[in-house]
Amino acid sequence: MCGIIGYVGYRRCQDVLFEGLKRLEYRGYDSAGLAWRENGRFECVRSIGNLESLGSALAARSAAADGSESSPVATAIVSAGIGHTRWATHGGVTERNAHPHSDWSGRVRIVLNGIIENYLELRDLLAAEMIQCSSETDAEVVAQLISFYYVGDLSDAVRRAVAVLSGHFAFVAMCDDEPETLVGVRHECPLVVGIGDRELFIASSISAFIRHTRRVAVLHDGEIVVLRPAGVTVFDVDGFPQAPRESKVDWDEDRCEKDGFETFMLKEIHEQPTAIAETLRQTRVTLGPAENNPLGLDHLRDVRRMIIVGCGTSYHAGLAGRMAIERWARIPVEVDVASEFRYREPIVEPDTLVLGITQSGETADTLAAMRLARAQGATVVAVTNAAGSQATRDADAVLFTRAGLEVGVAATKTFVAQVVLLYALALNLARARETLPTDRLAELQRGLELLPEGVEQVIESVDGPIRELAERLVWSPFFLYLGRLSGLPVALEGALKLKEISYVPTDAYAAGEMKHGPIALLSRDTPVVCVATEQRVLPKLLSNLSEVRARGARVLAVATEGCKQIAEHAEHVVYVPATDPLLQVVLAVVPLQLFAYHLARARALNVDQPRNLAKTVTVE
Numbered sequence: 117m118c119g120i121i122g123y124v125g126y127r128r129c130q131d132v133l134f135e136g137l138k139r140l141e142y143r144g145y146d147s148a149g150l151a152w153r154e155n156g157r158f159e160c161v162r163s164i165g166n167l168e169s170l171g172s173a174l175a176a177r178s179a180a181a182d183g184s185e186s187s188p189v190a191t192a193i194v195s196a197g198i199g200h201t202r203w204a205t206h207g208g209v210t211e212r213n214a215h216p217h218s219d220w221s222g223r224v225r226i227v228l229n230g231i232i233e234n235y236l237e238l239r240d241l242l243a244a245e246m247i248q249c250s251s252e253t254d255a256e257v258v259a260q261l262i263s264f265y266y267v268g269d270l271s272d273a274v275r276r277a278v279a280v281l282s283g284h285f286a287f288v289a290m291c292d293d294e295p296e297t298l299v300g301v302r303h304e305c306p307l308v309v310g311i312g313d314r315e316l317f318i319a320s321s322i323s324a325f326i327r328h329t330r331r332v333a334v335l336h337d338g339e340i341v342v343l344r345p346a347g348v349t350v351f352d353v354d355g356f357p358q359a360p361r362e363s364k365v366d367w368d369e370d371r372c373e374k375d376g377f378e379t380f381m382l383k384e385i386h387e388q389p390t391a392i393a394e395t396l397r398q399t400r401v402t403l404g405p406a407e408n409n410p411l412g413l414d415h416l417r418d419v420r421r422m423i424i425v426g427c428g429t430s431y432h433a434g435l436a437g438r439m440a441i442e443r444w445a446r447i448p449v450e451v452d453v454a455s456e457f458r459y460r461e462p463i464v465e466p467d468t469l470v471l472g473i474t475q476s477g478e479t480a481d482t483l484a485a486m487r488l489a490r491a492q493g494a495t496v497v498a499v500t501n502a503a504g505s506q507a508t509r510d511a512d513a514v515l516f517t518r519a520g521l522e523v524g525v526a527a528t529k530t531f532v533a534q535v536v537l538l539y540a541l542a543l544n545l546a547r548a549r550e551t552l553p554t555d556r557l558a559e560l561q562r563g564l565e566l567l568p569e570g571v572e573q574v575i576e577s578v579d580g581p582i583r584e585l586a587e588r589l590v591w592s593p594f595f596l597y598l599g600r601l602s603g604l605p606v607a608l609e610g611a612l613k614l615k616e617i618s619y620v621p622t623d624a625y626a627a628g629e630m631k632h633g634p635i636a637l638l639s640r641d642t643p644v645v646c647v648a649t650e651q652r653v654l655p656k657l658l659s660n661l662s663e664v665r666a667r668g669a670r671v672l673a674v675a676t677e678g679c680k681q682i683a684e685h686a687e688h689v690v691y692v693p694a695t696d697p698l699l700q701v702v703l704a705v706v707p708l709q710l711f712a713y714h715l716a717r718a719r720a721l722n723v724d725q726p727r728n729l730a731k732t733v734t735v736e
């Protein structure tokens with residue numbers, strides 16, 4: 117996810133901005149840039165790649181400008197500037213598409229996070245006024261608009277521009293004619309102000325400026341903020357000036373990077389609603405009606421067979437995706453663990469669509485499986501969270517999950533993002549192939565859009581009880597996870613999370629298979645975690661649970677709100693909102709992630725970096 121930093125103060129601006137971007141690096145990016153005023157002129161340096169490339173570009177510019185690499189003091193009494201780390205959405209990873217963007221005259225510059233949904237329409241309107249954009253980005257359109265509306269007051273021009281924008285975004289603008297002013301807008305994307313001693317900061321996350329100040333002013337959606345050396349003014353949605361709502365943050369830098377959570381894993385569990393919402397927004401762009409789109413409706417209509425490959429959690433997402441594609445779009449789908457697929461002489465044909473799911477985009481087995489499928493003539497689509505990763509280079513097309521960088525080793529937010537992305541694709545396939553009635557399509561689409569809210573609700577309602585439960589069961593020697601249909605990938609994922617971060621032996625099975633062997637493991641000491649969300653097999657599942665209880669084992673269940681029968685079969689039930697059972701995968705996995713998390717913490721384990729595990733597995 118992109119990062120924003122802005123500064124008004126007495127320090128050497130580019131140093132403060134660069135350091136701020138370093139603090140935002142953990143969010144992931146593929147290019148970066150800064151714009152600031154120096155010696156009465158706007159300077160702008162952008163580069164693709166990491167911040168080291170930007171650092172070299174800055175050093176080269178300084179050396180060319182004054183023969184010195186950098187000087188620690190500001191060259192003007194007040195300096196102001198903006199910086200950005202970009203993760204490409206509109207247009208490729210090029211220097212021209214990197215932020216800051218400016219209008220045609222170079223007078224206005226902006227850095228923007230989020231997506232301007234009507235940017236094509238606005239670009240046409242600007243073209244009618246003879247204003248041409250030079251990049252492929254939506255951000256440049258906003259810079260051009262602000263310049264178009266500018267008549268001597270930047271905040272007024274920004275307000276007029278915002279009035280015609282649709283989408284979700286946060287941006288910070290500056291203008292040559294008001295060199296000491298920054299104007300920021302928050303519209304469904306984070307933006308926060310830092311208030312220092314004779315200096316001001318504005319950023320997409322407090323971590324960008326926590327080293328300099330702990331006084332923050334939080335902005336509400338729709339608000340516009342003006343930063344000048346004299347202070348901060350916030351304008352509410354109706355344009356009335358407000359005093360900034362100031363508070364003090366007492367986190368240390370480490371905690372700040374974790375947004376106040378005790379671990380990255382917990383932070384990332386809480387980020388799931390945003391990861392889902394961002395992924396759905398991005399998917400609307402990728403699966404949209406653009407010409408020559410390999411994932412557009414015309415191409416999807418011709419798909420005859422699909423294969424999904426992935427490892428670990430990504431494989432589990434693939435299992436859920438298969439159910440959606442088969443149920444909704446009636447396309448036969450095979451799912452395989454990538455390490456098996458590549459060696460089993462699979463049958464791949466030119467009309468097969470292959471999805472390689474890998475959050476890191478670097479998992480060797482998945483990459484090898486994708487290359488094999490491509491060599492055999494299939495169209496290969498990478499489903500990944502990492503822009504610029506190998507998977508994006510090896511595929512015919514890319515579908516990005518927008519979960520932001522996942523620091524914890526346990527995949528959490530990337531899993532839910534993968535699942536919703538596959539569901540969005542399944543709905544598009546169903547739309548293209550007309551396999552679902554329009555009202556059913558609309559109902560599922562609506563259900564998908566409501567998932568961020570649903571996940572938030574689940575986290576809030578189950579976190580406390582799950583923690584108590586995990587503390588009670590902390591020394592159980594073995595856990596069996598059961599599920600049927602869409603409950604099975606959830607059970608597999610829950611079991612993987614628990615063994616991965618708390619080193620407790622677990623197994624996961626299709627509940628109907630339990631009597632064919634695993635039942636022998638059950639005793640009074642065995643907690644059996646059951647995902648009981650699929651109504652169509654609920655009676656079958658309940659009879660499987662009777663077999664469990666006959667062995668004296670205790671049942672913990674995840675079930676649908678309103679399901680009465682489950683309480684008779686389980687010692688502890690966690691309820692998730694009622695919706696389509698496939699959509700419930702995203703809701704039902706949350707209690708299991710939290711369970712694994714709290715159990716590991718109760719064992720005093722480091723959940724962010726478990727032993728023997730690396731975030732990216734590049735070798736088999």
Ligand code: AGP
Nearest residue numbers: 428429430474475476479526527
């Ligand atoms: C799950 O918590 C793991 N981190 C692991 O199973 C992971 O999903 C697997 O290694 C695949 O990684 P990838 O998605 O980056 O390819």
